[in-house]
Amino acid sequence: MDHHGRSAMGDYPGRVESHLSDIGALAFEAPLLTSLQQLYNSIPAALGVIGRDCRYLTVNTMYAAIYDTSPEAMVGRPVGDVVPNADSQLREDLERFDAGIGIIEREVTRANGYYLQAIRPIHGAEGQVIALTAALVDITARRHVELALEQVSHHWQFHARHDHLTGLPNRRHIDHVMSAESRRCARSGTPLSVLMIDVDFFKKYNDHLGHPRGDACLRAIAARLRGVLRRQGDVVGRYGGEEFMAILPDTDISGAHGVARSMLRAIRGLDIKHPASPYGCVTLSIGVASMITSSMHLQGRVDELLGNADRALYSAKAAGRNAACGYPRHLA
Incomplete structure (x- = not known):
């Protein structure tokens, strides 16, 4: 200076x-x-x-x-x-x-x-x-590097929790949601319902039309199922193959049957032609189950709930498919 x-x-x-x-x-x-x-x-x-x-x-x-x-x-x-x-x-x-x-x-x-x-x-x-x-x-x-790393991290986190074909939560994430929601419903004393969902005659669909058409079919079904669930907290995911699962917190058996009927109508409404199905189009079979439980013996009750939904699904198939069935047996 x-x-x-x-x-x-x-x-x-x-x-x-x-x-x-x-x-x-x-x-x-x-x-x-x-x-x-x-x-x-x-x-x-x-x-x-x-x-x-x-x-x-x-x-x-x-x-x-x-x-x-x-x-x-x-x-x-x-x-x-x-x-x-x-x-x-x-x-x-x-x-x-x-x-x-x-x-x-x-x-x-x-x-x-x-x-x-x-x-x-x-x-x-x-x-x-x-x-x-x-x-x-x-x-x-x-910041550009940080944002790029965040995008990569979000990408991998998404794919770790979601099915690559349909974009729905995968089985690992569905199991996580099931565990969290069962604990929450047990604390609040509110019902928890699940839907086991299976695409009817899907192997025959693939055999007749090929796997690319099968993949497109599953993506269309996934999008429509996701659209049916409009309440915050309701989740539907791909459980494996052509099987999906929906978790419906704070929903009793009657409400769960209502959701199942909406799903049946929604998939029939897609009108995806199925040459090997007696219905002429792609349809679903759905098993419905519900529970209210306390925190005591919670894991055993969750296993029972999933087992009931699985048994209800087989009942729906035995009833001719294109139907929703509850356990104990109740056809919707």
Whole structure:
């Protein structure tokens, strides 16, 4: 800094002095400039100073470039003119600094990327907060890598829980849901119902029309079954091969039969031609079972529930298929 008080920052200290004079704050010119100079010397980042009136006192070239402007165009402007809705956040920050907080860091987005924003208080001679310094560090490349990794992670997590052909939850995830919902229903004393669902004569469908058509058939059925379940918490998944399973929490046997009938109609409504079926189109057989239990002996009751649904499914097949049957035997 030469004898005129100029530094590597050019005329900006003079502009700060002028602006501080305008707002009647000359008393903190020296600590402000000292803090600013130290900040510029020690942190390789875009830097700015903001007064308590939420106006820019000074910014460096890197900071202004983030907003596609010049330092001269920013000094004296309200922060809210440059960053919409930023004034209220800055006022909250000032309150926290007045209460003794030393630094606030947050990730922010700007038009050209992602930044880590670090805000620190500048204190006057008597210890009061007279302004804020704001530093922006470009983390765009890091965030892009993080977002890409998150997408990969979500992709693998999805496929770990979902069937690759139909997109429905797979058996592992269905078992997890069954365990969680049975515990919840046991605690609340509410009923839990399950549907075991089998595509009628599916092996014959594949033999007559080929596996690609079979895969397309399963995808269409999966989408329609998912569409039938509209309550939050209801889940349908692919249990294996041409077998599906639906879990219906807070649903008694009557309600479960209603869902099963809707599924039968929905799949018949697809009108997928089946040359080897006596019905001429693809149909379902569904086993329906329900329970209300306490937490005691819960696992045994869950096994019993699944066994009842499986027995009901075989009863539906024995009754001619294209039907839903409950256990004890009740044809729907």
